[in-house]
Amino acid sequence: MNPAARTAGLPPSVAANPRLGAWLRVLPAGVVEVRPGKVELGQGVLTALSQVAAEELDVGVARVRMIPAATGVSPDEGYTAGSLSVQHSGSAIRLVCAEARGCYLGVAAARLGVPESKLTVSDGQILAPDGRSTSYWELADDALLDRTASGEYPPKSASAYHIVGTSVPRLDLPDKLTGRPRFVPDLSPDGLCYGRIVRPPSRGATLTALDTRATLALPGVLTVVRDGSFLGVVAEREELAVRAADRLRAGTAWERHPTLPDPGGLPAYLRSAPAETTVLAECGTRPDREQIAMSVEATYHRPYLAHASIGPSSATALFGGREEGQADGREGSRLQVWSHTQGIYLLRAELARALGLADDDVTVTHVEGPGCYGHNGADDAAMDAALLAMAVPGRPVQVVWSRADELAWAPFGTAAVVRVAADVDAAGNVLSWHHEIWGNGHSTRPGSTRSVALLANSHRVGGEEIEAAAEPPMAHGGGAGRNSVPDYDFPACQAVNHRLLDMPLRTSALRSLGAFLNVFAAESFMDELALAAGRDPVEYRLGWLSDPRARAVIESAAARSGWDNWSPAESAGHGIGFARYKNTSAYCAVVAEVEAVSEVRVRRLTIAVDAGLVINPDGAANQVEGGAVQATSWALKEQVRFDRYGVTGDTWETYPILRFSEVPVVDVELLPGNGNPALGVGETAQGPTAAAIGNAVCDALGVRVRALPFTEENILAAMPD
């Protein structure tokens, strides 16, 4: 049998990594080590996955030890992204652990002389009906799991779950809340030295002159690294590296050009820049002309958004020198990297490609970082650290980005324009729906671009600019096109994307990708249609939804928020937003209540989510709530400020985010899974939250604000003259 045939029908992560022993080990000490290829991004995924493993193995969660992903030893599960970890890694671990349990039961059955079917497992103890027993720990043997997954051991049915579906506390929070070292910049290997990068003063600037004398004269500075316009410094102590970087910057001269569009004309730029136009989806047939009572359209805009994690990107790298368990004469060319990347294998391949190393000569180990909401600067920082480490072989180098670089140089969520148009009949019913997008793509992750997708590489001699982001296929959820296809049963629809071919500011995946603007636009437009038809926005939406799960989240959020009992008040409004994330993932409806005068304040968000089987209800609620608060911040405050040369919004004063006193009450309800499979929840609230706030602002002020964020400036601009 060929390998492909053997792995057919297995979950994709298992098919790609079929050896059971790659996923887990049973240790005689009463511990199960589980090695997912997915990584902890601050979302609690390792806790959820430990529950899946414990459930299938019939051991207590406390016995499961989750091993951080590292190249060479962990299964390759690509990126931890797209709210797919529970679907991908969860289904893999479920199957592998069920099969591992079966292997151990087989051995136990032979030893105890009882059929496997008569054995039960309780916290790793394997019990025979006559009272005799053995255990995983007694039988622990790596050779037992040194085999390929067959898929012949069915996992438990959901009705048998007693660990999955419970709110097991996060495994990592006790460490993180007592301040134990846990994050990338907390690593302190022997001989650690510190690197800082001096980025160009503007986009596309080239370094024309460099005087390193003052920098190198600073005691404790180990070296300055220059490669084209890439510039960095390594010092014995962190405070010295910070001072040295300031001195180094003072010794530079740059040639600067204006490369960015006029920020005041950003929507116009997006609609006129060279683009590749694709019809993403079409359904039904356009109505006959005589049916159409009216054709309406509206145009919406979002600015660039920053990831703006509280900790900047960082990495540690070591080139050559010490490495455990390796002595084959190639130590001198080995690179080890510790990174908060979302994809250890993809980062490894990109580093190897950029640095002219073999994949096998690079190891990438995942270490937790500050909150990750998409493709941030983690991979770039790994490249920075690698370039500096190669200049001081044998010394580990830690790079931490400055706050200014984090806000100015990490990839952004792209700015975009969406135009929604509809033909409606005399009763205000939609006959056809058209959704058109202009903007950059949403992925320049390593592995997705022809040129090397690492910031530092684009500044090196011969380095190419990172090419404009591509558009993943709609079958994978799309990028710009994500949620551009309505969830409503309209007779006809069309979605069109104009992907920009130039990328003035680097854009990549930020939580929910295009869905944030697409859902904001579509759900704002739904309200515009409902209001024009004199219909209630909730009732109008339900009229277009036959999917009972979609109806249930809307009905539930509306009921919980007291939608029908709303008493209108001066400057107060409520509004609803709904979407099924990616059209295939979790269902989410949000009701927002706002106060709006010149400034918008969100008082309350009432959220209903159907994510099918929920592995950890408190963890899922935390993710939904966090997503909604972040989306509130995006919707009320956030926009990357820039001029023709570069990003000017590079401090918390110029890129403000929501503060404690501005955070709304958030009420999250997870609807029963009803036997449906698990769907990710990390991104589902982004679009519906923005839409609900926008609709509530319109309810409060009578003004339809179609440009995000809802700042005083944008509200005033939306007011009729």
Added chain:
Amino acid sequence: MTNDGRTLSPTAVLVNGHRREVRTEQDTALLYVLRNHLGLKATRFGCGLGLCGACMVLVDGRAVYSCDTPLWSVLDNEITTVEGLGTADRPHPVTEALIAEQAAQCGYCMSGVTIAAVELLRRSADPSDAEVRAALDRNLCRCGAHNRIVRAVLAAAAQLRAGQGDAT
């Protein structure tokens, strides 16, 4: 030229009840003294400008940004970091309440938040929800754990008032 600090004369600081000696320049940010010279990694770098609160520590009981506090300015003061707030067996009531509420996602901002909350509860035994939020407004959280954090701080306050914990 090498300079790992060994040639500098030692400076004494009082951190978490212990007098410690460090060798660095007097204008070095307290943050780096704590993290690298004393190995106290709870205190975290966020912005370096005193704008996000990730680096907050208590200086004589007052929550300050350690990233823009020079070493020379705290030589006569008592510095407390999250490591000094409780023990593994007996965590500080604020820490306990944060864990009980699962009041974090990534956790990166949480040391600073904890410090700000401890400072608040030392001067105000029974704060309102709005007072907790106002006290934490200098601390940024990006994951959206705000409401859980506020609930935890209120729970810790109640616990302390009931005499089941020690605010120090």
